[in-house]
Amino acid sequence: DGVPPQSVDRLRYVSPQFIADLFIVRGEKAEDEKRTDDAFTEYEKASRIDPRYALPYLRMGKLYEKSATDKALLYFTAATKADYPPGAKAEAYYLIGRREHNDNKLEPAQKAYAQAIVEDPAYAPAHFWLGRLYRALKKPHEAIAAFEKTVALKPEGSLVYYAWYNIGVIQEDQ
Numbered sequence: 320d321g322v323p324p325q326s327v328d329r330l331r332y333v334s335p336q337f338i339a340d341l342f343i344v345r346g347e348k349a350e351d352e353k354r355t356d357d358a359f360t361e362y363e364k365a366s367r368i369d370p371r372y373a374l375p376y377l378r379m380g381k382l383y384e385k386s387a388t389d390k391a392l393l394y395f396t397a398a399t400k401a402d403y404p405p406g407a408k409a410e411a412y413y414l415i416g417r418r419e420h421n422d423n424k425l426e427p428a429q430k431a432y433a434q435a436i437v438e439d440p441a442y443a444p445a446h447f448w449l450g451r452l453y454r455a456l457k458k459p460h461e462a463i464a465a466f467e468k469t470v471a472l473k474p475e476g477s478l479v480y481y482a483w484y485n486i487g488v489i490q491e492d493q
Contacts (some may be wrong), residue, residue, distance in 0.1 A: 327328050333397040334374060335368050335369035335372070336338075336369050336372050336403075338369070339365035339366075339368045339372050339374075339375060340365070340374075342361045342362070342364045342365035342368065342375075343361070343362065343365050343374060343375060343378065344347055345361040346358040346359075346360075346361030346362045346365070346375075346378060347378075349361060350382075355382060358378075358382060359379060359382055362375045362378045362379045362382070363375070363379065363418075366379070366397075370401075371402040371403065372402075372403065372404075372409030373401035373402075373403065373404065373408065373410075373411060374402060374404065374407065376394045376395070376397040376398035376401060376406065376411070377394070377395070377398045377411060377414070378393030379394040379408060380392070380393075380395040380397075380398065380411075380414060381414075384414075384418070384479050386456065388418055388422065391414075391418060392415060392418055392429040394410045395414045395415045395418070396411070396415065398410075398411035399411045399412060399415070406438075406442065406479070408435075408438040409435045409436075409437075409438040409439035410435070410442070411435075411446070412431045412432070412434040412435035412438060412445070413431070413432065413435040413442065413444050413445045415431040415437060416428045416429075416430075416431030416432040416445065416448060416449075417448060420448065420451075420452060425452060425455070425456065427453045428448075428452055429449065429452055432446075432448055432449040432452065436449070441472055443469050443472040443474035443478055444474070444478065446465050446466075446468040446469045446472065446491040447465070447466065447469040447474075447478055447481065447482055449465045450462045450463075450464075450465030450466040450469065450482065450485060451485070453465060454485060454488075454489060459489045459492070459493060460484070462489055463486055463489055463490075466482040466483075466485050466486045466489075467482075467486065469482040470482050470483060470486075
């Protein structure tokens, strides 16, 4: 009488992030199956379960990235206010910067990239895209410095090669 079943009692020890991650996995599966609305619903559930967790906001923003820029920015901004995981704020500011950069809003893009670097100085994509922005603004010295920082961070993938390429193009132009 009045005593919850043992299985219910164990739920007290499950973190909100763990439960949110279950919905994120469901959202990823829906994305893989090209069911975007279902993916969004699963990510939204995750954000309600753990509003301090940035990952659901990042995923929702990425779903809207190509079709609804304003909604994407809204979710990326929500991710900047989340408490964890480490590096999520840097990614969120970087994604805001990319959105602004793509819309040719260079000053807000520069501020977003700079804030991404403040959040995580080792976040190579922010350095790389800041270099691209400086290159577009005809600031070769700043661009080279940003690309050199990208190279120094040794990110995985092709980012290092693109950074070297951009350094070479700028030096050739000079």
